[in-house]
Amino acid sequence: MVATQPVIDEQKLHAFMGKAVGDLAGASVIAMCAVGDRLGLFKTLASGGPASSAELAARAKVNERYAREWLGGMACAGYLTYDPAGKRFTLPPEQALALAQEASPVFVGGMYELFMAEIQPFGQVCEAFQKGGGVQQGVYPGDFWLGLERFTASWFENLLLQQWIPAVPHVEAKLRQGAVVADVGCGNGKALVKLAQAFPNSRFVGYDAFAPAIATATAKAKEAGVADRVQFQVRDVSKGLTEQYDLITTFDVVHDAVQPRALLKAIRQGLKRDGSYLLLDINCSDKLEENIGPLGAVFHGVSLFYCMTTSLAEHGEGLGTMGLPPSKVDELCKEAGFGSVRRLPLENPFNILYEVRA
Numbered sequence: 001m002v003a004t005q006p007v008i009d010e011q012k013l014h015a016f017m018g019k020a021v022g023d024l025a026g027a028s029v030i031a032m033c034a035v036g037d038r039l040g041l042f043k044t045l046a047s048g049g050p051a052s053s054a055e056l057a058a059r060a061k062v063n064e065r066y067a068r069e070w071l072g073g074m075a076c077a078g079y080l081t082y083d084p085a086g087k088r089f090t091l092p093p094e095q096a097l098a099l100a101q102e103a104s105p106v107f108v109g110g111m112y113e114l115f116m117a118e119i120q121p122f123g124q125v126c127e128a129f130q131k132g133g134g135v136q137q138g139v140y141p142g143d144f145w146l147g148l149e150r151f152t153a154s155w156f157e158n159l160l161l162q163q164w165i166p167a168v169p170h171v172e173a174k175l176r177q178g179a180v181v182a183d184v185g186c187g188n189g190k191a192l193v194k195l196a197q198a199f200p201n202s203r204f205v206g207y208d209a210f211a212p213a214i215a216t217a218t219a220k221a222k223e224a225g226v227a228d229r230v231q232f233q234v235r236d237v238s239k240g241l242t243e244q245y246d247l248i249t250t251f252d253v254v255h256d257a258v259q260p261r262a263l264l265k266a267i268r269q270g271l272k273r274d275g276s277y278l279l280l281d282i283n284c285s286d287k288l289e290e291n292i293g294p295l296g297a298v299f300h301g302v303s304l305f306y307c308m309t310t311s312l313a314e315h316g317e318g319l320g321t322m323g324l325p326p327s328k329v330d331e332l333c334k335e336a337g338f339g340s341v342r343r344l345p346l347e348n349p350f351n352i353l354y355e356v357r358a
């Protein structure tokens, strides 16, 4: 059978080519932003004010030719403004908040670092498309963990104590009195260090299956002076917990897990009868058509290049970044033996926070 040639609508083609070029620009901008983040160029512009390429090069101790190319790209992308008369570039204050102010509520530098690290196993991801399997966590460079920590630091600095814990007043009261708390999938430990600093009567344990994250978390707790009340242990929690807790948390963990069902069962068994489990996961729908848009595209990308793929590498369930919408949280928590799942009333396009109880 001879395939009929589709009729090309020139206007639609034109519109799509505009979009394709925009996306290509976005990818180039991310790579340039990652350079600016790594070499402190945004921070130098924010602290030192407008600069020519020679001035930026001198202040940031980089080569002028490279600085000039980078500044040109960032100005074309609308990240910097350019004054042709003085040949100077300015980082406007709104952009500075997002690009130069570490842990501000809108800081995106960690995302650039994370993105560049997550696409490094590109060849292995393509191979997994053809042969199955996935990419193991240990394959990703150390920058992945630094980027992740800097990205989620903005939640733990701006939301954890200000919105998330106050959204469950009975949990806050217990933490004040003295509670035993576990953070499962604690990564580099930032959330527990913040909680320990805020609630001196409570005791905290962070678990992560990835040993290098636990080594970093342990060092961070020491540095913050809370090591007497915060411990970190390497543990695959899907194999069980040995203690019972007043509060268990998972921040962006369950959709990544190799065995999310076993993980939730272990959490259920590790929760005291009157305890609370705070589960933070991705804000998404179980209908693809409701996820269509830029955030949906970003989440699917993270899933392909990390979340789904690291789970499949271990023959896991591979839920993926968008694999845990509210309906699935409900289903998996009920299956694990929990009695109630409550979505806390917080407005956040990225995440949903649930209180899950026995």
Ligand SMILES: C[S@@+](CC[C@H](N)C(=O)[O-])C[C@H]1O[C@@H](n2cnc3c(N)ncnc32)[C@H](O)[C@@H]1O
Pocket: 148, 149, 152, 184, 185, 186, 187, 188, 207, 208, 209, 210, 213, 235, 236, 237, 238, 250, 251, 252, 253, 256, 257, 258, 259, 263
């Ligand atoms: C996306 S990271 C989030 C880290 C941290 N909660 C944060 O927000 O920065 C997910 C973490 O969960 C850990 N993890 C996944 N499954 C686990 C399991 N079964 N037991 C312990 N840790 C697990 C991974 O090693 C990884 O560090």
